[in-house]
Amino acid sequence: MFADYTWTELGSIFAMQGFAGLILFSVFVLMALGLAIIFGQMGVINMAHGEFMILGAYVTYLCSNFVQAYIPSLFGIYFFFAMALAFVAAGALGALVEWALIRHLYKRPLDTLLATWGLSLILQQAYRSIFGAREVGVSLPNWLLGSVPLTDIIEIPINGIFVMVLTLVIAIGVYFLLFRSRMGMQTRAVVQNRVMAGAVGINTEKVDRNTFALGCGIAGIAGSAFTMIGSTGPTAGQLYIVDTFLIVVFGGAASLLGTIASSFAISQAQSTMEFFLSGSMAKVLTLLTVVGILMLRPEGLFSLKMRR
Amino acid sequence: MRRLKDLIENRLSRRSVLTGTAAAAMLATAGAFAPSLAQDVNTTGLAVTDDTVTVGILHSVTGTMAISETGSVQAEKLAIEQINAMGGVLGRKIEYIQEDGASDWPTFAEKAKKLLVNDKVAAVFGCWTSASRKAVLPVFEQYNGMLYYPTFYEGLEQSPNVIYTGQEATQQIIAGIDWVAKEKGAKSFYLLGSDYIWPRTSNKIARKHIEKLGLKVVGEEYYPLGHTQFNSVINKIKLKKPDVIYAIVVGGSNVAFYKQLKAAGIDMTKEKPVLLTISVTEDEIRGIGGENIEGAYAAMKYFQSLDNENNKEFVKAFKEMWGDDIVIGDVTQAAYLGPWLWKAAVEKAGSFDIDKVRLASPGIELTTAPEGYVRIHENHHLWSKTRIGLAKTDGQYDLVYETEELMEPDPFPEGYQ
Numbered sequence: 001m002f003a004d005y006t007w008t009e010l011g012s013i014f015a016m017q018g019f020a021g022l023i024l025f026s027v028f029v030l031m032a033l034g035l036a037i038i039f040g041q042m043g044v045i046n047m048a049h050g051e052f053m054i055l056g057a058y059v060t061y062l063c064s065n066f067v068q069a070y071i072p073s074l075f076g077i078y079f080f081f082a083m084a085l086a087f088v089a090a091g092a093l094g095a096l097v098e099w100a101l102i103r104h105l106y107k108r109p110l111d112t113l114l115a116t117w118g119l120s121l122i123l124q125q126a127y128r129s130i131f132g133a134r135e136v137g138v139s140l141p142n143w144l145l146g147s148v149p150l151t152d153i154i155e156i157p158i159n160g161i162f163v164m165v166l167t168l169v170i171a172i173g174v175y176f177l178l179f180r181s182r183m184g185m186q187t188r189a190v191v192q193n194r195v196m197a198g199a200v201g202i203n204t205e206k207v208d209r210n211t212f213a214l215g216c217g218i219a220g221i222a223g224s225a226f227t228m229i230g231s232t233g234p235t236a237g238q239l240y241i242v243d244t245f246l247i248v249v250f251g252g253a254a255s256l257l258g259t260i261a262s263s264f265a266i267s268q269a270q271s272t273m274e275f276f277l278s279g280s281m282a283k284v285l286t287l288l289t290v291v292g293i294l295m296l297r298p299e300g301l302f303s304l305k306m307r308r
Numbered sequence: 309m310r311r312l313k314d315l316i317e318n319r320l321s322r323r324s325v326l327t328g329t330a331a332a333a334m335l336a337t338a339g340a341f342a343p344s345l346a347q348d349v350n351t352t353g354l355a356v357t358d359d360t361v362t363v364g365i366l367h368s369v370t371g372t373m374a375i376s377e378t379g380s381v382q383a384e385k386l387a388i389e390q391i392n393a394m395g396g397v398l399g400r401k402i403e404y405i406q407e408d409g410a411s412d413w414p415t416f417a418e419k420a421k422k423l424l425v426n427d428k429v430a431a432v433f434g435c436w437t438s439a440s441r442k443a444v445l446p447v448f449e450q451y452n453g454m455l456y457y458p459t460f461y462e463g464l465e466q467s468p469n470v471i472y473t474g475q476e477a478t479q480q481i482i483a484g485i486d487w488v489a490k491e492k493g494a495k496s497f498y499l500l501g502s503d504y505i506w507p508r509t510s511n512k513i514a515r516k517h518i519e520k521l522g523l524k525v526v527g528e529e530y531y532p533l534g535h536t537q538f539n540s541v542i543n544k545i546k547l548k549k550p551d552v553i554y555a556i557v558v559g560g561s562n563v564a565f566y567k568q569l570k571a572a573g574i575d576m577t578k579e580k581p582v583l584l585t586i587s588v589t590e591d592e593i594r595g596i597g598g599e600n601i602e603g604a605y606a607a608m609k610y611f612q613s614l615d616n617e618n619n620k621e622f623v624k625a626f627k628e629m630w631g632d633d634i635v636i637g638d639v640t641q642a643a644y645l646g647p648w649l650w651k652a653a654v655e656k657a658g659s660f661d662i663d664k665v666r667l668a669s670p671g672i673e674l675t676t677a678p679e680g681y682v683r684i685h686e687n688h689h690l691w692s693k694t695r696i697g698l699a700k701t702d703g704q705y706d707l708v709y710e711t712e713e714l715m716e717p718d719p720f721p722e723g724y725q
Contacts, residue, residue, distance in 0.1 A: 135595025231563030
């Protein structure tokens with residue numbers, strides 16, 4: 001298997017594959033963070049997570065068209081505005097959905113599966129009616145395209161670095177929001193014991209709405225970032241939903257750290273196997289491994305120990 | 309009791325048949341100006357009257373495949389409108405019933421049955437993926453319908469009830485590989501595709517042909533449909549340094565693949581590697597973005613930029629009907645051919661009867677096709693030229709080569725399986 005390559009080439013293989021794995025890791029974390037909050041913390045099985053991501057992508061698309069047409073001088077940095085807007089738009093829709101749909105279902109978590117699946121179909125058809133069935137192309141500023149050459153063989157894609165930095169920033173942000181802020185404390189209190197939290201004066205309805213909106217908003221940012229590496233179309237959200245749930249469940253639904261650990265494990269396994277086997281085989285093996293581990297540890301990699 | 313009921317029903321139905329015939333006879337006298345009587349050109353009970361004929365359009369306008377199939381629907385409606393403006397088929401205006409396959413193969417079969425059995429349509433223009441075609445095929449064969457199928461596909465099929473207006477695999481592949489070997493001096497190929505029948509069969513043919521030419525395949529790889537992370541395979545390509553990346557990636561994966569290829573520093577505008585694809589039409593480039601695929605080559609039979617009178621008129625009419633910002637890809641043009649080929653066959657046969665249309669079909673030629681000249685082969689596929697286009701940033705292809713002769717369709721290529 002390695003006989004065809006020289007030592008320097010082998011070194012480069014590992015460097016590049018390591019980096020490809022890291023990019024995949026960041027993509028997975030970004031994809032899964034929003035769901036980890038909604039599914040992990042609130043117990044809502046949000047099948048429309050992918051559609052919230054695609055909302056972010058469409059917002060980015062609209063921004064790029066708007067900026068190109070009216071203020072082309074700002075095109076170089078529009079992506080940051082677009083991400084902020086994507087967060088706001090997806091978060092606002094999330095809050096609306098929580099108010100109209102989800103809050104009636106907290107006592108029936110399994111029904112959220114059906115309700116949000118229906119929601120995802122509605123959103124898909126809405127995108128199709130508004131933006132057309134065809135995929136749209138999002139133009140990116142030049143500095144986000146291309147790559148940084150390190151050696152002859154090793155080249156690092158700039159958008160990969162961008163996604164990694166973004167993921168880091170958002171992960172840290174979520175950590176502080178959930179574990180170091182008042183809102184986070186209230187959120188965790190509501191998750192652990194809704195009745196008691198209400199009894200000590202926490203407005204549980206407001207906390208629920210904010211938490212759900214936050215998760216959707218992060219999905220929006222992820223969707224916005226993924227316009228750099230993937231497609232933007234009415235059904236593109238479906239491409240992400242399976243992987244996203246896989247990561248959250250594998251990591252242990254209630255643990256954010258678990259989400260990160262499982263992203264890391266799955267991405268590294270997948271990208272290493274993709275290199276040595278074919279793409280489809282790698283996927284099969286990854287899924288088999290995950291299924292195997294979940295059979296041994298149904299609660300996922302990390303589980304919170306708490307009294308029920 | 310039972311008998312009595314049967315008797316009444318029988319009499320009733322006989323009576324209605326009688327009145328029906330009488331009405332038809334009256335209509336026939338009234339319609340003395342019609343070029344031919346409905347019962348003469350339609351002996352099998354299709355939905356043909358003295359001044360109309362009904363056909364079906366069966367594509368997905370909802371679901372994942374709507375992305376691709378929308379163009380085909382638009383092209384077929386344009387062709388039907390133009391034919392009607394010219395006086396229709398055998399003096400009859402074409403009316404269409406459109407059904408939505410909803411990107412779901414059993415739905416395609418069900419709707420096909422509805423069109424053939426309930427609506428008695430004289431022809432169906434439709435399907436896009438091979439899976440949807442395979443799903444409706446038994447229906448068309450059982451109820452003897454006629455399907456005009458527009459997509460380039462893997463071959464290995466030939467049904468008396470289907471006319472394939474797109475290219476089958478060998479037409480697209482062989483010309484493309486010959487060209488890249490000769491013009492670009494390519495010696496080594498990396499084959500890549502989405503994991504389903506069309507890319508796999510196509511790459512099988514490509515590999516056989518590459519090896520026949522004495523050249524080398526350095527890698528062959530498939531990714532699940534909808535895969536969005538191609539960094540690993542891009543690394544492999546970088547290591548193997550093939551002269552040609554032969555890519556048959558489809559759907560949303562396409563966008564991810566080309567964006568990541570560009571981000572990884574593989575510059576297709578440079579001498580090597582050459583990227584040759586058979587799956588990216590102008591339609592797909594809209595999603596990928598011209599700047600991400602600039603410099604790639606595509607081997608197919610039609611590009612919107614083709615410089616001939618037929619095509620100029622076609623593009624103009626298409627934009628008038630569907631808007632200025634529309635793009636037209638290979639399959640859209642092939643879908644446009646369907647109604648015209650059907651019209652020519654019906655007029656040659658002098659009848660709408662499926663069996664007569666089928667017998668009349670081989671040898672039908674179209675000199676007004678946007679791609680130039682096409683002719684129906686005995687095997688129900690089209691003789692057509694294969695062309696190579698170079699992708700530009702504006703999302704269009706520049707024609708760089710076309711075969712001198714029409715390529716013969718060969719759905720069961722010997723020595724390639």
